[in-house]
Amino acid sequence: MDFNTKTALELGQMIKNKEISSPELTQAMLDNIESNDKDINAYITVDKEGALARAEEIQAAIDAGEELSPLAGVPMAVKDNICTKDTLTSCGSKMLYNFKPPYNATVVDRLKDAGAVVLGKLNMDEFAMGGSTETSYFGATKNPWDIERVPGGSSGGSAASVAAGECTYALGSDTGGSIRQPCSFCGVSGIKPTYGTVSRYGLVAFASSLDQIGPVGRDIKDCAQVLSIISGHDAKDSTSIKRDALDFSDCFTKDIKGMKIGVPVNYFGEGLDEDVKKPVLEAINTLKGLGAEVEEFEMKITDYAIPTYYVLACAEASSNLSRYDGIKYGYRRKDCENLLDVYYTSRSDGFGMEVKRRIMLGSFVLSSGYYDAYYNKALKVRRLIKDSFDSAFSKYDMIISPVAPTVAYKIGENSSDPLKMYLGDVYTVSINLAGIPGVSVPCGFGANGMPVGMQLIGNSFDEPKLVRAAYAFQQATDFHLKQNKYSKGGKA
Amino acid sequence: MNYQTVVGLEVHVELATKTKIFCGCTTEFGGEPNTHVCPVCSGMPGVLPVLNKKVVDYAIRAGLALNCDITRVNKFDRKNYFYPDLPKAYQVSQLYLPICRNGKVEIEVNGEKKHIGIHEIHMEEDAGKLVHDPWDDCTLVDYNRCGVPLLEIVSEPDFRSADEVVAYLTKLRDTLMYLGVSDCKMQEGSMRADVNISVMPVGASRFGTRTELKNMNSFKAIYRAINFESARQIDILENGGKVVQETRRWDANKDATFAMRSKENAQDYRYFPEPDLLPVEISEDWIQYTRDNMPELPEAKRARYVSEYNLSEYDASVLTSDRDIARVFEAVVAICNNPREACNMVTGEMMKLMSETSTLPEELNIDAAKIAAIVDMLTSNKINRNVAKDVFAEVFKNDVDPVKFVEENSLGMLNDxxxxxxxxxxxxxxxxxxxxxxxxxxxxxxxxxxxxxxxxxxxxxxxxxxxxxxxxxxx
Missing domain, CATH: 1.10.10.410 (Arc Repressor Mutant, subunit A)
Structure with missing residues (x-):
């Protein structure tokens, strides 16, 4: 049976119907990893024994008639910046090359309670800083559609593993586009939830006021199911909003008649590749054909989103990453002369170039004499960006835009030009600054056959609206069903 | 030339909450190293702080007692610096919007009353401790104290003498102990004071260059450090020199201060708002509730003892010198309804026995009803005063029943x-x-x-x- 064309929910149903068992499915996924991951390098850690033991355990519970979630027994994987008890959580960094947390992230506990089988931990840009998964200490992840190309990032391992049939769904994290952009590059679906919807407890912080964990899946329905499990208030995260888990039960109706969609025309101007522009505009037409009302408007303030984002994200990162000092855990250079030497050499060795660049940038904008000119000003612009989204959502149910200005580029193509890399975040970072949700779903392919995604942006807590529209779109199209060499070739 | 000393204080007190400021670990002093820790207070990757509401309660209580304005929406900030006792490499503190501002405290020195301004009070977390191991010649870190809640009480530079400083610290300690906010033990580090000090010619309008003094662990040390440093600065100026702005360490053995680090080497703490915590919003109701439930402070108590119980100012101040002594006194009065004799028993017998047996007020474990029974026997002429003293000692030391003790030992007064x-x-x-x-x-x-x-x-x-x-x- 070809498990790779099935969604996680379909597989969960098959397990429930005893058409397959969780251990069988888990073994099939482990086989796919075995055959594909030497090319893709999506995994940092594969927990073969743990996954199989867990699958047996869940199968026994299911056989005993225990009522678990629709995803019970379905194997999945977790980005390596989300803590998993006693399992390496490296954040793709030499700094944490040996760090095994003594606790699970809240999202991992919630998924385990729902019967998830964790296959392992997924590769990422070091400390989630990057858009190509090239900065990982454990080597670059490759795009299953063309292994000479990047899978996007920072959740490149999450998107590539789902696209290559190496797991059924995955958890990623999104600080400035880190779920949506790799989903676009790899032809899979993903959701960046409203800030505060999913607990950050156990997510190794990059930029605390922007980070959110979210799902990556084969279609939007899988993502919605995962989000309904991991969302909801968590007392361990003070920024977690006191709301129940998101409910998507009435989203799968294909009905989007009268839904008002805003299209920010300035997002489609200079800098956007024709390869991306065409499929996104066609997708908007498809939605129009399904009954949505589409209107163009201007969203000028987001021109300032990139500098604002990099000031704030780096400022927070410079502080969040200070704890990696070689004293308590992780990497420490041996034979140091004194304390300062421990700090200097451990951090110099332990962090990669991009992380160091951002720590320096962040330390600079927070330093005395520059704080007002950079950090404070960026906070003000952040407020204005939020205001302009608020005013857009007083008119529209959602906004549609590209996810990234290009399709997946060649490995090494942008890595020597950080500024060009940063500009790749132009359509995604403002969503994090505003704290609102964004969905990325496949909407076509570029001339070179690389997948293209579109971004649906909603008001805070409007994930159900976005899922409804994305679901209607996926019912009307088959971009998300297309297979690449690896997903096809995955045996089982 | 005559000089005027100018001093401002930064006082840190550890709060007497049961658990730490951002996690559920105990705040208990002592304990084997690194046994009162969890992933949150030891700064593991991915963990998040959750504010202990009791800390806010205590800060409001202290703020009201020190006549401060309570900041309705206050925020936490991160103070970034590297040190092994600070596992996150930042301390969560309050810079931009501290919880209390604009307070004042009245002190009295040599019969003169004076107000000392409180610039602000902010909440923050304590750091761990470094322990040097001479055997292995290495330094070890104990994170037990990490995350113990602190209030930092920053005064205005209103002090003009070491006497004023000690009067203020005594008042502050009494107040905070009465409030139950802190046990204020300087020896255990639950109360610490940094002194900012400068000198200027008498009559000058601009303060001189200040130094900051650290490492004084008693009021006496603070007193001596201020007098030493004031003299040192005057000496420099008299010899045509300039005081260097720096941090100096008090060495109690050498009875002198020594330079630690100068302003040029001062760190840039890169403060910014703590994104892992929401602003603390304090409602009017919360403040009112705190106000209504404030324990009576020493000054109010003293005044009441004089007016209500007809005690002398002196007796009233002895009785209110400690919250636990006042507590015993009031309990005795409540039973025997004789404040005069209750005062005699508490200030005379009890406090004498406490000092003889080195009993601290918080260790007092004497039954007020038994003291009241002694007072009753005394006032109804069942025993005389000397016998009363002996019986008191028996009650204090051996917790005997005073009435039975008098009977069994035939100590009743002779009426023949x-x-x-x-x-x-x-x-x-x-x-x-x-x-x-x-x-x-x-x-x-x-x-x-x-x-x-x-x-x-x-x-x-x-x-x-x-x-x-x-x-x-x-x-």
Whole structure:
């Protein structure tokens, strides 16, 4: 049976119907990893024994008639910046090359309670800083559609593993586009939830006021199911909003008649590749054909989103990453002369170039004499960006835009030009600054056959609206069903 | 030239909450190293802080007692610096919007009253401790203290002498202890004070260059450090030099301050708002509730003891010098309804016994009802004052039942006047020399005769009766 064309929910149903068992499915996924991951390098850690033991355990519970979630027994994987008890959580960094947390992230506990089988931990840009998964200490992840190309990032391992049939769904994290952009590059679906919807407890912080964990899946329905499990208030995260888990039960109706969609025309101007522009505009037409009302408007303030984002994200990162000092855990250079030497050499060795660049940038904008000119000003612009989204959502149910200005580029193509890399975040970072949700779903392919995604942006807590529209779109199209060499070739 | 010393204080107090400021670990002092820690307070990757509401309660309480404005929406900030005792490499503190501002405290030095301004009070977390291991020649870190909640109370530079500083610190300590906010033990580090000090010519309008003094662990050390540093600065100026702005360390053994680091080497803490915590919003109701439930502070208590109980200012201030002593006193009064005698028992007997047995006020474990019973026996002439003292000591040391103790040891007062008369006659007959002395004008001899009589009666007679009868017989 070809498990790779099935969604996680379909597989969960098959397990429930005893058409397959969780251990069988888990073994099939482990086989796919075995055959594909030497090319893709999506995994940092594969927990073969743990996954199989867990699958047996869940199968026994299911056989005993225990009522678990629709995803019970379905194997999945977790980005390596989300803590998993006693399992390496490296954040793709030499700094944490040996760090095994003594606790699970809240999202991992919630998924385990729902019967998830964790296959392992997924590769990422070091400390989630990057858009190509090239900065990982454990080597670059490759795009299953063309292994000479990047899978996007920072959740490149999450998107590539789902696209290559190496797991059924995955958890990623999104600080400035880190779920949506790799989903676009790899032809899979993903959701960046409203800030505060999913607990950050156990997510190794990059930029605390922007980070959110979210799902990556084969279609939007899988993502919605995962989000309904991991969302909801968590007392361990003070920024977690006191709301129940998101409910998507009435989203799968294909009905989007009268839904008002805003299209920010300035997002489609200079800098956007024709390869991306065409499929996104066609997708908007498809939605129009399904009954949505589409209107163009201007969203000028987001021109300032990139500098604002990099000031704030780096400022927070410079502080969040200070704890990696070689004293308590992780990497420490041996034979140091004194304390300062421990700090200097451990951090110099332990962090990669991009992380160091951002720590320096962040330390600079927070330093005395520059704080007002950079950090404070960026906070003000952040407020204005939020205001302009608020005013857009007083008119529209959602906004549609590209996810990234290009399709997946060649490995090494942008890595020597950080500024060009940063500009790749132009359509995604403002969503994090505003704290609102964004969905990325496949909407076509570029001339070179690389997948293209579109971004649906909603008001805070409007994930159900976005899922409804994305679901209607996926019912009307088959971009998300297309297979690449690896997903096809995955045996089982 | 004459100089004026100018001092401002930054006082840190550890709050007496049961758990830490951002996690559920105990705040208990001591404990094996790194046993009061969890992923949150030891700064593991991915963990998040959750504010202990009790810390806010205590900060509001302290702020109200020190006459501060409470900041309705206050925020936490991160103070970034590297040090091994600070596992996150930032301390969560309050810079931009501290919880309390604009307070004042009245102090009295040599009969002169004065107000000291409180610039602000902010909440923050404590750091761990470094322990040098001389055996292995290495430094170890103990994170037990990490995340213990602190209040930092920053005064205005309103002090002009070491006496004023000590008066303020004493008042601050009494107030905070009364509030139950902190135990303020300088030796255990639960109260610490940094001193900012400068000198200027008398009459000058601009303050001189200041230094910051650290590492004083008693009021006495603070007093000595201020006087030393003031003299040192004056000496520099007198010799045409300039005071360098720097941090100096007090060395109690050498009785002097030594430079630690100068302003040029001062760190840039890169403060910014803590994104992992929401702003703390304090409602009017919360403040009112705190105000309504404030324990009575020493000053108010003292005034009430004078007006309500008719005690002297002196007695009232002795009784209110400590919250636990006042607590015992009030409990005794509530039962026996005799503040005068309750005060005598507490300030006379109890405090004397406490100092003899080195008992701290918080260790007091004496039954107020038993003290009240002694007062009752005394005022109803069932025992005399000397017996009362002995019984008190028995109650204090062995927790005896005072009424039974008096009965079982036949300590009840003698009410048989004829027996007293008979004894007096015997004493006078046996001490003819003293009788002559007394008649010759030596008043002292009378006391001796009283003593002899009481001794013969095994201390159980009413001394007034003895006095009266003796006086009559000696006429």
């Amino acid at each position: 006047d004829s027996l007293v008369e008979k004894t007096v006659d015997e004493v006078l007959a046996a001490n003819t020399k003293s009788v002559e002395d007394y008649k010759g004008g030596k008043e002292k001899a009378f006391g001796f005769l009283v003593g002899q009589t009481m001794k013969a009666l095994k201390g159980k007679a009413d001394p007034q009766t003895v006095n009266k009868i003796l006086k009559e017989k000696l006429k």
